[in-house]
Amino acid sequence: MYELKFNEKVCATCPTYDCLVRCQYMDIDKDTAKVEMEKMINGQDSFVLHQCATCYACEEYCKRGNHPFYLITDLQEKKGVLRMPKPLVTQSVNLAIPTRRDIQEFYGATEPAISLCLFPAYIDSILGKLFEDVSIILGRHFFCQLMYLHFGNPSLIRERLPGIIENIARHNFKEVIFFHDECYSTLTSYAPAYGIKVPFKPIHLFEYLYNKLKEHEDEIKPLNIKVAYQRNCSSRLAPKKEHFVDDIFSLIGAERVARRYDRENALCCAGVIRGQQRYELFVDVQKRNVEDMMNAGAEYCVFNCPACFDSLSEAVAKKGIKPIMMHNLCKLALGEKPAGWK
Amino acid sequence: MIRIHKSLAEIVGEQYVSNRKEELYIYSQDPGMMEPHEPDYVVMPKTAEEVQKIVKLANEEKIPIVPVGGSLSLSGLIIPHRGGIALDLKRMDRVLEVNEKSRYVVLEAGVTTGKLKAYLERNHPSLRFSIPDAPPSATVVGNIVIHGQGRLTQQYGFNSGMVTGLEVVLPTGEVCKIGSCSVGPYWFSVAPLPYLAGLFLGWFGTTGIITKLGLSLYPRKKMRDIEMFLVEDPNLVPDVIHRVTHTEMTEDIFIGAQPYPPVFKDIIMIGICITGDSEEELEFKRRMIWDAVRTHIDSREGGFMMLTPDIKLPLLEMPTTGTTRFADVMKGGGFEYCGPIIPVEKFPEAFKRLLELSSKYGITYGMTGRVIGRSHCMMFAFGYPFNRADPDNIETTKKALHDSNVASLDIGGVPWKPEVPAQKMVMERMDKNTLELMKRIKKLLDPNGIMNPGNWEAE
Numbered sequence: 001m002y003e004l005k006f007n008e009k010v011c012a013t014c015p016t017y018d019c020l021v022r023c024q025y026m027d028i029d030k031d032t033a034k035v036e037m038e039k040m041i042n043g044q045d046s047f048v049l050h051q052c053a054t055c056y057a058c059e060e061y062c063k064r065g066n067h068p069f070y071l072i073t074d075l076q077e078k079k080g081v082l083r084m085p086k087p088l089v090t091q092s093v094n095l096a097i098p099t100r101r102d103i104q105e106f107y108g109a110t111e112p113a114i115s116l117c118l119f120p121a122y123i124d125s126i127l128g129k130l131f132e133d134v135s136i137i138l139g140r141h142f143f144c145q146l147m148y149l150h151f152g153n154p155s156l157i158r159e160r161l162p163g164i165i166e167n168i169a170r171h172n173f174k175e176v177i178f179f180h181d182e183c184y185s186t187l188t189s190y191a192p193a194y195g196i197k198v199p200f201k202p203i204h205l206f207e208y209l210y211n212k213l214k215e216h217e218d219e220i221k222p223l224n225i226k227v228a229y230q231r232n233c234s235s236r237l238a239p240k241k242e243h244f245v246d247d248i249f250s251l252i253g254a255e256r257v258a259r260r261y262d263r264e265n266a267l268c269c270a271g272v273i274r275g276q277q278r279y280e281l282f283v284d285v286q287k288r289n290v291e292d293m294m295n296a297g298a299e300y301c302v303f304n305c306p307a308c309f310d311s312l313s314e315a316v317a318k319k320g321i322k323p324i325m326m327h328n329l330c331k332l333a334l335g336e337k338p339a340g341w342k
Numbered sequence: 343m344i345r346i347h348k349s350l351a352e353i354v355g356e357q358y359v360s361n362r363k364e365e366l367y368i369y370s371q372d373p374g375m376m377e378p379h380e381p382d383y384v385v386m387p388k389t390a391e392e393v394q395k396i397v398k399l400a401n402e403e404k405i406p407i408v409p410v411g412g413s414l415s416l417s418g419l420i421i422p423h424r425g426g427i428a429l430d431l432k433r434m435d436r437v438l439e440v441n442e443k444s445r446y447v448v449l450e451a452g453v454t455t456g457k458l459k460a461y462l463e464r465n466h467p468s469l470r471f472s473i474p475d476a477p478p479s480a481t482v483v484g485n486i487v488i489h490g491q492g493r494l495t496q497q498y499g500f501n502s503g504m505v506t507g508l509e510v511v512l513p514t515g516e517v518c519k520i521g522s523c524s525v526g527p528y529w530f531s532v533a534p535l536p537y538l539a540g541l542f543l544g545w546f547g548t549t550g551i552i553t554k555l556g557l558s559l560y561p562r563k564k565m566r567d568i569e570m571f572l573v574e575d576p577n578l579v580p581d582v583i584h585r586v587t588h589t590e591m592t593e594d595i596f597i598g599a600q601p602y603p604p605v606f607k608d609i610i611m612i613g614i615c616i617t618g619d620s621e622e623e624l625e626f627k628r629r630m631i632w633d634a635v636r637t638h639i640d641s642r643e644g645g646f647m648m649l650t651p652d653i654k655l656p657l658l659e660m661p662t663t664g665t666t667r668f669a670d671v672m673k674g675g676g677f678e679y680c681g682p683i684i685p686v687e688k689f690p691e692a693f694k695r696l697l698e699l700s701s702k703y704g705i706t707y708g709m710t711g712r713v714i715g716r717s718h719c720m721m722f723a724f725g726y727p728f729n730r731a732d733p734d735n736i737e738t739t740k741k742a743l744h745d746s747n748v749a750s751l752d753i754g755g756v757p758w759k760p761e762v763p764a765q766k767m768v769m770e771r772m773d774k775n776t777l778e779l780m781k782r783i784k785k786l787l788d789p790n791g792i793m794n795p796g797n798w799e800a801e
Binding site for chain 2: 121318
């Protein structure tokens with residue numbers, strides 16, 4: 001019942017076809033890109049559907065406001081193109097079914113409220129000066145569902161998302177901070193693309209962190225460190241918030257090293273590529289990414305997404321680069337020690 | 343009664359014998375579902391000589407003796423069904439020798455798996471043994487006596503096959519050595535002598551009391567990792583196991599399936615552990631394993647899941663605590679399982695029977711399995727968590743366990759460490775001459791029938 005707002009005319013007049021030409025995981029020239037996009041717009045099969053790493057980047061590469069990635073994923077589902085093995089799909093679908101433990105409605109939650117999505121392990125990190133008086137909501141019934149873009153079943157997102165939005169809206173929050181920018185992007189990019197209404201204002205974590213750091217600016221002790229920033233897939237859906245990464249680094253004295261695979265050219269953490277069972281590509285992407293960080297002299301790898309952290313932190317740590325989540329890096333700048341930090 | 347108590351006290355010392363009600367209560371049961379029965383005395387000897395004297399006394403008085411280790415079999419193998427002496431071996435807890443070059447350890451019967459693990463890590467970090475996924479208070483000898491399995495079972499077979507020597511107090515009181523240690527000072531092997539160890543392994547203490555054990559140790563690699571392969575179709579499991587074991591690259595292979603929490607629903611997990619002394623070695627093995635199951639990946643019927651650190655680390659624990667957590671999923675503190683040894687190709691049928699029983703009795707299940715040898719067979723656990731405070735739940739779980747034993751035998755398997763009723767089921771189906779041989783051996787070794795009576799007792 002929710003249809004993608006995709007403008008075929010915008011695509012037909014595109015001078016670059018950057019959506020596919022700039023893809024980091026397929027080698028596609030402009031002419032081929034045009035042909036393949038036309039095929040997909042007409043609902044036909046394309047090799048793109050089968051080779052897509054589902055990294056979301058084409059949404060950002062498209063500067064004309066169209067939704068090439070949502071088009072691809074909808075067509076993957078329609079054509080039954082299974083990018084993940086069936087049991088992994090089953091597992092992911094079941095993952096978001098609320099259990100008795102989830103149905104704790106967080107009745108006492110008040111604003112400012114932060115949604116921790118499905119990351120209970122991070123509860124202990126929502127402490128300190130940055131999160132004073134913040135209420136937490138957490139659980140499967142607040143889970144944004146966007147990950148099904150990776151699993152070839154995006155219709156499940158549209159099926160579940162209105163209920164999730166309702167679960168959050170029930171608290172009558174005017175604004176909600178989203179710890180995971182996948183949730184933020186779901187509500188600010190995916191939902192509007194399909195005409196799903198969001199009755200509260202989503203706040204990006206980095207915007208919140210920046211504003212809180214400003215409040216405590218006189219307490220910041222510059223870190224004087226060199227950092228690499230690992231973008232996550234859903235950050236491609238919220239490119240307007242990317243400047244907060246630089247703004248925060250500037251405030252806390254972290255130098256973002258210049259490297260090949262950063263900003264729009266960022267490489268995926270490769271967790272999803274591994275899930276697609278493309279082991280060689282997984283190893284290659286992680287290797288290139290980490291070597292790029294090392295060559296640029298990064299001392300820290302700063303993560304936006306907990307899933308990226310899980311996927312890539314071991315690989316960077318083995319090369320002597322310290323993995324850290326952005327909010328924990330901010331805490332260090334305020335002289336606070338994140339939970340488990342050594 | 344007073345006379346026997348006094349005699350026992352003269353052997354072990356007053357403080358190590360008891361007939362106090364609260365202590366008899368503890369020794370009347372294990373954490374499983376078998377009916378409790380109290381012993382008349384609890385004795386804790388310190389030496390084989392003390393064990394010998396107790397056995398001689400028991401023979402004179404015709405009192406049953408039940409050797410007790412960690413009491414964790416869950417099938418009531420240490421329940422004194424006819425009273426008598428509960429012979430708790432936990433004071434005999436010395437690690438006597440580690441031979442680094444010939445890779446074996448000699449230890450006393452009360453040494454726990456936790457103690458041996460810690461001892462080796464501290465003193466011989468290049469060596470390890472096949473740690474079972476039992477709590478660390480399980481004794482090494484107890485695990486051997488029940489043909490236990492552990493983390494090295496896929497590579498080297500049943501843990502009982504790792505025995506290099508035994509010291510046994512026979513039911514008539516003689517102390518007997520088995521293996522190379524019976525000829526010379528070394529405990530390196532039970533071969534090439536006649537295989538007398540078989541008179542005591544799998545007999546649950548009905549043919550003698552093991553007081554010392556020689557056990558093979560194995561190289562401990564610096565690194566361990568795990569891959570988790572998922573399938574939905576149980577019919578694929580034997581082929582996956584076959585392909586992975588063909589690589590000879592794996593340490594442990596275990597299988598799990600359970601409906602709760604929902605993330606586990608409708609999938610079967612095959613955990614594949616690898617070890618290495620370098621990243622390169624691990625990576626080589628990992629690639630071999632991925633290549634081995636490529637056909638199932640390409641068909642999209644199976645695939646490796648990404649293991650986040652919070653999932654991976656518990657899976658790599660030795661012993662794993664994950665089983666314990668699942669054991670209390672009903673929040674009633676009860677867990678019981680029937681874990682037959684089955685041919686690997688019978689996995690789909692066993693799994694089907696488990697689902698049928700779970701549905702029939704309206705109870706949840708937890709299937710765990712472990713590959714034994716290079717796919718020579720596997721342990722398949724029909725596991726049932728239950729609520730100890732719910733009598734109806736207990737009753738249905740008992741019925742499900744009974745039916746699981748029947749199913750195990752029906753599909754060609756053999757119940758592992760079976761409780762007394764299941765032992766009877768096994769013996770009913772056993773070849774008559776084999777059963778007669780067991781009876782003769784038992785009679786020959788234990789003419790007064792004092793050793794753990796009730797177990798392996800043919801009509």
